Each structure stands twice: as structure tokens, then as C-alpha cells.
Amino acid sequence: MDEMTRVRELRAEAPAPDRGRLAAGRTRLTEAARTKEGRQGLWRRREFVIVAVVAAVTAVAVTVTVLLDGTTPGSRKVEPAATPNASLKGLSAAQLLERAAQLVEKEPDAAVPRADQWIYTLQMSESPDPGTVKMLGRAAIEQPGWIRYDGSAMASLNPVPKGQKAKLSITKMHLENGGEGDDRSPRELYRVMDALPAGARQTLTFLREKNAIADGKGVPQAESDYTEISVLLSADVMPSKGLASLYRALATLPGGKVTDHLVKDASGRRVIALGYAREDNPKSGESMADQWLLDPQTYRIVGMRMVLDGKVVGGNSVAARAVVDKAGERG
Template identity: 55%
Template structure:
């Protein structure tokens, strides 16, 4: 059986190529936007990246099918074994957790900013639909191109990525380059009040009418924390700002993400209310406190999200290290 025949058979069961499934690292944000709970507009003086829109969605859908993992959506949130006896999440408040996280990332060495011609490689598991899928993408740091591996053949004989020209720094209405995102976050202070003031002055995302200031702050913080490359001190400030958002709760045990990794789950009810029926969860590494994924919860079940398998700055699209 030749490869194209096999791909056509796989494609028959491929999930619909909606943006929530195909845009890496953005399933939670886009789903919220689709249900009119978030709205994005152009950044002001310093433009930021909201999402990297990758082209050729049909080809990516084929890739997703080839790499399908077979896990079922709607799985229950299950505990995972703690990596350290000293990590006790029971009864911990959001403010306590995020202050610990901020202090931890502040001690990390500064991130070396990528060159404009380097690429951000990501591989992640996307949850949602009939089964989980793994997706690999590359995005140039200056936002001039994206790339993907449509046949899962990179690294094999004759396998090459397909590169799509982009212009994320060209003044469009939503997408901005990782470089612009990094530069903005590097200007943020490390205290909550300072970060919130800077975000409100920037007014990067138009406030949603009928929503509280806290919810609109949460929207902006969410977009920033979802960036590809971030300076540790900027992350610390964003964590402290996130701690001011009401109704956040820490799940009292480590959870297992879609990739099978143990993570701390920080939950915020969808829409800024105190309802627990629908919520966003941020997944943090229990040692580094870096964000390793996000997911959507409804009635105690995972209905969508993503978990990072790998991230790297590389010199060429198609490389993984």
C-alpha cells in the first residue's frame, strides 16, 4: 500500500480542521473567543502576539490524524502522584501558589532571546474531539514564516517541512510575532499592581462590555502567559497579577495532563463568575512552576486543551533541537 493511499484512509476519520484544534497552544483561548467570551483587537504602541495562525489547515489535519494517540475526550480529572513529599496542595490558596511560583521563576537565569532568524519549535498533545492528537509546528521568531510537517516525515529520508510566509509584524489585527511578545513582557514590573497598570494602559485587547475589570485583566494575562518565549521576571509579574483575579482555586492534588505528565492545576471559572460548571485550568510544572499546558473543564471532565511535549529554539525549520 503506498503512502498516499494510507493518508487518504486516515484522512477519512480526521477531525474537522477548526482553529481551536489546529492552532498550537491556543485551544482554550480560541474556544472562549468562539463562544463570545473573549474578543481580541489590535495591540497599541507595542504589538503583541495573540496566536500564530498556521496555513494549510487540511494538510495539518492529515498530520494530526497520522499522529493520533487514541485517547478519548471527556476523560475525568484524575490525581497523579506527587514528585515531592513537601508539595502539599491541599488548602493552598491561589495567591499562595502563585507567589511561590513567582519566587521560583524569578530565581531562574535570564532567557537568552532568540535571533530574528531562529525558529520556535513546539510539539504538543491536543485534547478534544474523538481522540487526542500530537501536533508539531515551527514559527520564526520574527513572525515572517511558519512551518509544519504534513506527512510526519521530517528526519526521515527525503522528509522536509512545508514553509508558509507570514507577516506577523505587519500591523494586522490579531497575530503578532514571538519577538514582539517577548519585548513587551520584558518591560513589565514584577509586582501585581504595576503589571495591571501596564496592561490597562496598553489596552491591547478591548474590554468586553458587561464583564468585570478582573475578567478583562484575566483575558489579557492569559494571552501573555500563552506566549512561546518569555523572560522569567516578566512571568513572575504576570503570576502575581493573575493572583488578583477572584474565584481562582488550586486543585488539591497533582493532575495528569493529556501527555501523561504530572502538573499542578490552577482553575478559574469560565467567564469570571464563581460557577464551577465550566472552568479554565492552567497546568504548571510542580518543580519549575512553568506553564506546561492548559485545558477546559466542564462538570469535572476535560473537554479540550493542550499539553506541551517539547519546546525548543532551533536554527532551522524541521529541526527539533
């Protein structure tokens, strides 16, 4: 039984996701289909599966980013960047990523979670669709979720009528060693990042040899490299030096563009936007781009969204993340 079937059975009452919330995930699935190869890629992010089924729609005011925030076992406090208010005007993607790499590689790693611990993530999902905004009264939806570090289970909150306490639903999974679909556990992604070489070129060579996501026929090497890197950049737990390696590898790829001012993410937080152009929509000719959102103090990624002809059409921002001992805990 595949992962999506099990999730749907568990959460049959969950509302259907809107187009904006699934835009980025749909784009990646389209890319996979274009390869026309029988072999599945070994990695595929869970985020858009979670987005499709988690529907806690209570209002939230999030003003602080918590990235393994030092309050729970295996957590860390991140020192702010020395120049958090530095101007972004005229800054190239390579310059930004090198700045980010220099900062994050100096950070001490938190304790690696135990296999039986959970990663709690609070995401804010952008929903620019007018119908959703009218129904919920806002353009962002709170989405708490949990996944065990060893990938053996996921958890979410069932939607309930207003005034009632949401119930936690846990479903068993098998996300390690190709056990279920082409997903991988947080532990597997961490181990790959921990093994990355320090240099940009060496990191690209490492990823190409691993070829965790099958290269599409006729797809430029830079595009395949970007796909490999983007999967790892969405990992739940990241070793500092591994993240620095990914930043430096990404800096060698073409197409990156830094927005020359801070933008607001789904939680209202001001962040750096780093865009990477995708293939234009073949039917409409509209330009598409991924936009990675970086905290201007820590230079860690706090979200990603899809941009269509310059307009944000969907995405997620991480408002909080922590290592906890059981599903339902928030650190």
C-alpha cells in the same frame, strides 16, 4: 489576505479539527464577538490556528518536559523547585502563584533568540471525542510546529500515509506591527513581558494602559485583566521576571482554584492544575473554566485546557520547546 485563508490554502489536505481541540479557542472567539466593537484586539494566540491545521498523528511517548532545555543555542536548563512534592491541599491560587513567582524570578534568562531563529514546539492535543479516539486509537495527538521569532513564517508537517516521511510545509506570515490580523510575533510578546513592572498592581496598571485586547462593554475589570494576562502566559519565549510579574498580577484576580492533587496532562505527565472560572454557558447553564497546567518542579506553564462542568473537553500540553536555527529542527 488573512492568516487563516493562507493557512487553509497551504494545508487544504489537513483533516478537520474535532470540537474538543477547538473548545478553548472557540470560547475566546465568542468572547471577542460579545464586545460588538469594530476594533480588533491587538493580540490573539496562534495556538488554536496551529491546532486546526497540524495533523501529525504518529504515536508518541513523552515523559520529559523540555523548556528551552539547554541543548540548543539560546536554551536554558531549569533548576527543580526546592519542594516539588509539597502538598497542594488547602493551597490557594494566590499562594501557589506567589510560590511560582519566587522561583521563576530567580532563574537566569536564556539568550534572546535571533530574528531569523525558529521556536519549535511539540504539543499534545487532548481529544476526548470518542470518534477521534476510535479512529486514532488514543486521546492525545502529537502536533509539532515551528514559528520564526520575528513572526515572518510558520511551519508544520503535512500528514502522509503511514510509512511515509512527513513533509515540512512553510508559509510566510507577517505577524508584527499589526501586519496580519491581530496576531503578534514571539518577539513582540517577549518585549511586552520584558517591560512589565515587578509589582502586581503596577503590572495590572501597565496592561490596562496598553489595553492590547479591547475591553468589552460592560465586562468586569477583573475579566479584562484575566484576558490580557492569559494571552501573555501563552507566549513562546518568556523572560523570567516578566513571568513572575504575570503570576503576581494573576494572583490578585478572583476565581482561581488549585486542584488539591496532581493531574495528568495529554502526554501523561503529572502537573499542577490551576483553574479560573469563565462565564457559564448561556444556553446550557454548564460551568466553564480554563485550567492552566504547571510543571510541579519548575512552576512554568506547560499547557492549558478547557473544563466543562468538571470534565476536560479539550486543550493542549507542551511536551517540548526549543530554539532552533531552521524549521524542521527539533533541538
